[in-house]
Amino acid sequence: MAMSSTIPTPTTGSPGPGGFLVTLAIALIIMLAGIVVSVVCAVAVFAALNAVLPDIKLVQAVLVMLLGVAACFGYFWGSNRILDTIYPARGVHIADNINKANGIRPWLFLGPAVVILGIYLVYPVVNSIFLSFHGPDGRQWVGGANYAWLATDAAFRESMFNNILWLLVVPAAATFFGLIAAALTDRIGWGNLAKSLIFMPMAISFVGASVIWKFIYDYRAEGTEQIGLLNAIVTFFGGEPQAWITLPLWNSFFLMVILIWIQTGFAMVILSAALRGIPEETIEAAIIDGASPFQIFYKIKVPQIWATIAVVWTTITILVLKVFDIVLAMTNGQWGSQVLANYMFDWMFRGLDFGRASTIALVIMAMVTPIMIWNIREARKDMK
Amino acid sequence: MKTSMLVGAVALALSCSAAYAADLKFAPGEDARFNWKSFEDFKAAHDLSGQEMSLFGPWLSADKDLIESVTAYFEEATGAKVNYSGSDSFEQQIVIDTQAGSAPNVAVFPQPGLAADLASKGLLVPLGSETADWMKEHYAAGQSWVDLGTYKGQDGAENFYGFSYKADLKSLVWYVPENFEDAGYEVPQTMEELKALSDQIVADGATPWCIGLGSGGATGWPATDWVEDLMLRTQAPEVYDQWVRNEIPFDDDRVAEAIDAFGAFARNDDYVDGGTSAVASTDFRDSPKGLFASPPKCYMHRQASFIPSFFPEGTELGRDADFFYFPAYAEKDLGTPVLGAGTIFAITKDSDVARAFIDFLKTPIAHEIWMAQAGFLTPFKDANPETYANDALRKQGEILTSATTFRFDGSDLMPGKIGAGAFWTGMIDYVGGKSAKEVGADVQKEWDAIK
């Protein structure tokens, strides 16, 4: 609330708590009416067209997509119309009406997103919080027992340690390589081809990725021909072949490489967009001032796209918190490579203990808090 | 409009099911080896036309075709339709589906431990004592199979939930007979002979064993089979049962002894292809290929009856590869213990068709159809051994029925967190150099944590 007073907006005579509730109630009514009407319309049109069109799944999918888009537009357009009808921007109460409409409109824009997020994400989180205070079957109240168990569990400490390692290494490395790739490929003729090739790992499912890396990390006994690239290189230089993913501590890094390999393409695409968004004049001015390409990159370009770098970093950090496919497929947390998400998966499906699994899930969610706080601060800065 | 479409879809589905039902592998009444009378009797007693049931299990591709060839006879007999679907993440999906209320009618559990967990949450339907009595009477070593399917329900009372159908044999050692001939080796009859043979092979400058524990996320499980087999060969079966139920701790001396017996093979650099360091990282699917290399990388491979599907293409059982019973110690008077595994059918959503399907599994024909094709063993005494597809299966069937002690794969009976987690990790640590006692203590600690 504090910030709303600092922003020069037309919200003069800001509504009290009662006014806020009225606003919310009106927003809710319009929102629900809009959603219901547009969904019902879409379903009706779908039913009508479905009877006419051939019974092919793909046709239905395209139809659903078109209707979905139409319903969304219909909702946003319709709800805005309703709002403008209730509070017309004319007549004697024009200022008051605009204020009221402006109070309600954001909620109309946010409506569908908030509803869907509520069902698909908030509800499961609440459910997890509930389960974390219950026993394995989710019925028996155990208080803080699950949390107490977590505090003493060695495997949890191991996962926590590994997760922190992952959090330190992967976002930094992926963003760094992505930035380098974005900066370099923008300067050359075959940059788009190069970009596509670096982006390619993004298109590979985790199952595919683990197959691919099996051909890198594969280990055959010393003396036989290696079919894993890494060991082939090591033996070529006279080294001793290693079973890479079984080396404690090191194996975490070998697994991280896979995620870095995948995520660099993501970082590159987003950062490349940001780099191209930097106005030419800024750079040209620097060139005239005699700045070297490296100076231009580090002193001018990077600061300009700092916000985007932060977004990429955040996104990859969050992905790392959730990573489990790679670990599950390559080591399943053995040889000391366990991470939190896989540990949770383990308790859920091997341990069948929803209480403990939920508790670990909440720890994963709690780890994102610093990023949330930082984002709130950034968002407040944006508004000024 | 909608209803007409629906009717059309139903008609289509029905016509499909009719087409399915006609597709029977062996024409009823033709081959005298099959017990067609049991089929006709079952057909006469059941009419469930137009009804459907869903069957969910771990079998995919070839195995899926096999189970569907069996359910086709059920469909033919009753007129009901069976929708089988398989998943290789069965263990997770059955948990999600039963918890969320979209359970299939019948689920096929590869691990009794998981079935027991679900039973304790009230997600399985008891089959009734009648079925338990039937199994006790008609299965070889019937009581042990009944025990396998008996779990505590939500109310804490023990009930019979799991119907065992399809068994695997674990106590087998695979070898290439001609390699043995070339080197002049004989198939060992006792554990002492097996060890002497291993030493002999080492003395001859070769490697006796191929052992691979790698299995992606499940790495370590092949070692648990070794330890269980050796447990049955070093201790009385009662000790095995106590161990599996954790009535003796995992770091008990007797458990450590069995683990070290495995270590005598796996932790001996001379014994295993690639040395000990290769054991944990070699994939269990690649491991048997060493038998067929030229020159052979190893002479023997201990693995369950399913492993021939990972032999090189064109390998003919009996000619290119064969197996012998993983022998028992002559000096310890423990008979011929056999370790096995199998799948358990349980009703997860009750219906008449599901009940009838379980009844169908009691007919000899339901076993014989699969026996006559591939990879199926059964302890069912009324099923005709003549119907086994080949000599190898028949020989395995004999090992199964002639066992003085039959025990189920212990890791499948332990809670999932142990049998499919801590035990695996422990074995990898053990192969990596930890002592058996330490490993046992680690596993025990984890077991205490879930009690």
Place this chain on the structure above:
Amino acid sequence: MSTVVGNRPALTWAVHLAVLFLVALWTLPTLGILVSSLRDKDQLAVSGWWTALTASERNIVARAAPPDEAEEEDGRWVLKGNVFEGSGGKAAAFGVSSREPSAFAVDETAELRDGATVTVAANGDYVVAYPQKPEGNRGQRIFVSSVEPPRFTTENYENVLFSEGLGKSFINTMTVTIPATVIPILIAAYAAYALAWMEFPGRALLLATIVGLLVVPLQMSLIPLLRLYNEVGIGKSFIGIWLAHTGFGLPLAIYLLRNYMAGLPREIIESAKVDGASDFEIFRKIILPLSFPALASFAIFQFLWTWNDLLVATVFLGNNEEQLVLTGRLRELLGSRGGNWEILTASAFVAIIVPILVFFAMQRYLVRGLLAGSVKGG
């Protein structure tokens, strides 16, 4: 852009080399499976993929024809054939016992215990001769050390592509992917606009919540959501999975789009407001076109995610023929215990082809959109 480095040829070269190095590093693993997927599966398992083009030395075990097929020839019973069975190769040495698999040079004669003889020629032709009419159907094993030419095959792809039901799964995946990619974008775009450019109490809190929701582990939501579906009556259906993908994709969509939109020039929006445009019009006429690159890049990510998804699909769709998606089908192809690397490699490649094509197709728009977006001021 070339102006930046155009006058420094050394630097240009360095850039080219650096990019080449990065590209090589990033494509090498994928190249590995591409090559592997085209190789003969016997060679795949014994030699590295980088040796695919060189002739490989192999020890093979061949089996001569069964003795009871022997024909009489000059008083001896003879069997003839070729150890390579048509696949080609050059024999260097051979043997008749697994103990000494290369005891004899080619064209030498090896004697067996019962007086029979075995000869192998360099081209792989073998002659087994018995003094008396032999019996039995177990052919003599012949061990051959050979130099084999590299063998490539499309068999792995044929196995994957022409396997039953792949086409249907392909359509199922498309059916899941198309609506699940497009619908969340629109919903997210409106929400992102509200979060970026509209004033309302609790905005920062809402944004933080969305960041927090990014991290919700998917596994936690599967059971409660499927239960909800069953209670509402949706069950396992396409509607369910479209909504699920929409829900799981929304936080990232909102987050990325909001950040992009917040970076759009304030002047444009404010001048439009001064002109009396409503938020709805500003969004539709200014923000949406300007955000095209961000929308396109999110569309790519959402597409890749739904295309490669297996977890959500296995939970919210059935495993039956009518609903099985591509990833599920490929996993099924690997067999219940999944050990065939040749199938794995080929199927991994089949699965990535469509996403790659989509990326290439979208990239044109992406670049165009990016250039359009660069009008923004600092």
